[in-house]
Amino acid sequence: MSSALTDLFPLPIVQAPMAGGISVPQLAAAVCEAGGLGFLAAGYKTADGMYQEIKQLRSLTGRPFGVNVFLPHPDLADxxxxxxxxxxxxxxxxxxxxxxxxxxxxxDDGFEAKLVVLRDNPVPVVSFHFGVPDREVVDTLHRVGTFVLAAATTPEEARAVERAGADGVIAQGIEAGGHQGTHRDTPETDGSGLGLLSLVAQVREAVDIPVVAAGGLMRGGQIAAVLAAGAAAAQLGTAFLPTHESGAHALHKQALxxxxxxxxxxxxxxxxxxxxxxxxxxxxxxxxxxxxxxxxxxxxxxxxxxxxxxxxxxxxxxxxAGQGHRMAREMPAGRLVEVLAGELAAARAALAGGAR
Incomplete structure (x- = not known):
C-alpha cells in the first residue's frame, strides 16, 4: 500500500526509535542513506538535546527522517x-x-518544549508513544508539513489514533522490545497484548490509514509476512541495536x-x-x-x-530486546538495510512463484 507517508522512503523499512542513547544521529542517518526511514528518540532528552540531535542528523543526511516523542504520563502512581x-x-x-x-x-518529559522545537524546526515525521496526541497537536504538526504517527497495541487504540487525525499507526505486537505503547497502563493489561500478525490484520480492518508493523522483526522474510498481512512498512528496533552505529552499550549489544x-x-x-x-x-x-x-x-x-x-x-x-533477539546480526546499519531488502525481495519472489 502506497501513501504520501511511505513515499518518503524507498524501502518499507523503519528503524525504531530506541530511547536511552541508542538511536543516535549516526544510526538514523545510515538507515536513511540506505533507503529506510531512520528515527531519533527524543525520550529522556531535553528539548535542546533533541534539537541538537536533529541538527546533527541533518548534517549527515538530506533524506527524510523521524523523531519520536513520549506523551506525558498521567499521575496514577501510588x-x-x-x-x-x-x-x-x-x-x-x-x-x-x-x-x-x-x-x-x-x-512530562519536556513534552511542550519539544513541541515548540518541532513546530519551529519542522521534521518530516513525528511519532508518539504512550497514547494519542490531541487533535490540536496533530493539526499543528500538519500545518508545518510533518507526517504524524502514533503507536497502538489493539484495534481500539488504532481507531483512536485515526480519530486524532494521524497519518499512520504503528501497530506494536507483544513481541516488541522496550516499552509497550499501550494507551492505558494498568496491571490488568500486563502481558495481554496481541501477537504482531494478528494485530496487523485486525488493525487493517479497523482503520483506513497506513499501518507500520512493529514487534520481533529481524529478517526480510518476516517483513514480507507483515506486508502481506496489510502493513505498509515494518519497524525494527532490536535488529538495529547491535549495528556499528547504534549508541547501545557494548554489554547490551553482546547480551542479545x-x-x-x-x-x-x-x-x-x-x-x-x-x-x-x-x-x-x-x-x-x-x-x-x-x-x-x-x-x-x-x-x-x-x-x-x-x-x-x-x-x-x-x-x-x-x-x-524483542523476542527475536537471538537472530541479531552485528554489521553496519546501512548494510543491514541492504541485507533486509535482499531477504525481502527473495521472500516476495518465492511467494509470487508459489502463487503461479
Whole structure:
C-alpha cells in the first residue's frame, strides 16, 4: 500500500526509535542513506538535546527522517507503593555504591518544549508513544508539513489514533522490545497484548490509514509476512541495536546473543511500565514487586542502571530486546538495510512463484 507517508522512503523499512542513547544521529542517518526511514528518540532528552540531535542528523543526511516523542504520563502512581519499592532497592544502591534517584523528577518529559522545537524546526515525521496526541497537536504538526504517527497495541487504540487525525499507526505486537505503547497502563493489561500478525490484520480492518508493523522483526522474510498481512512498512528496533552505529552499550549489544540471556520478559522492574527485556538478575529479583508507577520507577532506578553499566555488570542493566533477539546480526546499519531488502525481495519472489 502506497501513501504520501511511505513515499518518503524507498524501502518499507523503519528503524525504531530506541530511547536511552541508542538511536543516535549516526544510526538514523545510515538507515536513511540506505533507503529506510531512520528515527531519533527524543525520550529522556531535553528539548535542546533533541534539537541538537536533529541538527546533527541533518548534517549527515538530506533524506527524510523521524523523531519520536513520549506523551506525558498521567499521575496514577501510588506514592506508598513507590516508597516500598525504593526500600526494596536499597540493597542495590549499596551494592553499586550509588544513591537511588528521585521518583519526583518530572512526569512530562519536556513534552511542550519539544513541541515548540518541532513546530519551529519542522521534521518530516513525528511519532508518539504512550497514547494519542490531541487533535490540536496533530493539526499543528500538519500545518508545518510533518507526517504524524502514533503507536497502538489493539484495534481500539488504532481507531483512536485515526480519530486524532494521524497519518499512520504503528501497530506494536507483544513481541516488541522496550516499552509497550499501550494507551492505558494498568496491571490488568500486563502481558495481554496481541501477537504482531494478528494485530496487523485486525488493525487493517479497523482503520483506513497506513499501518507500520512493529514487534520481533529481524529478517526480510518476516517483513514480507507483515506486508502481506496489510502493513505498509515494518519497524525494527532490536535488529538495529547491535549495528556499528547504534549508541547501545557494548554489554547490551553482546547480551542479545549471549547464551546467559536466553529469553525475554515484560517487566516493570526498571521503569514502572511494561517493557520487554532480556531476563537478568535485576529483572528476576525485582520484576514481581515493581509497582505500576511510570516514570517514578524510571527515575528511581536510573542511577542503578548507570552504575551497573559503569561497573560492567549486565545483570543490573535494562537490556531491552524483542523476542527475536537471538537472530541479531552485528554489521553496519546501512548494510543491514541492504541485507533486509535482499531477504525481502527473495521472500516476495518465492511467494509470487508459489502463487503461479
Amino acid at each position: 506514592p506508598a507503593a513507590v516508597d516500598v519499592y525504593a526500600h526494596q532497592l536499597a540493597g542495590e544502591a549499596t551494592w553499586y555504591e550509588t544513591e537511588l534517584g528521585d521518583p519526583e523528577s518530572g512526569r 546473543t549471549n547464551p546467559l540471556f536466553v529469553r525475554t520478559e515484560l517487566t516493570r522492574a526498571f521503569t514502572g511500565r511494561p517493557a520487554r527485556g532480556l531476563v537478568n538478575r535485576f529483572l528476576r529479583e525485582h520484576g514481581p514487586y515493581a509497582p505500576a508507577a511510570y516514570p517514578d520507577v524510571h527515575h528511581l532506578t536510573a542511577p542503578l542502571r548507570k552504575a551497573a553499566a559503569k561497573a560492567g555488570d549486565p545483570q543490573g542493566m535494562a537490556l531491552w
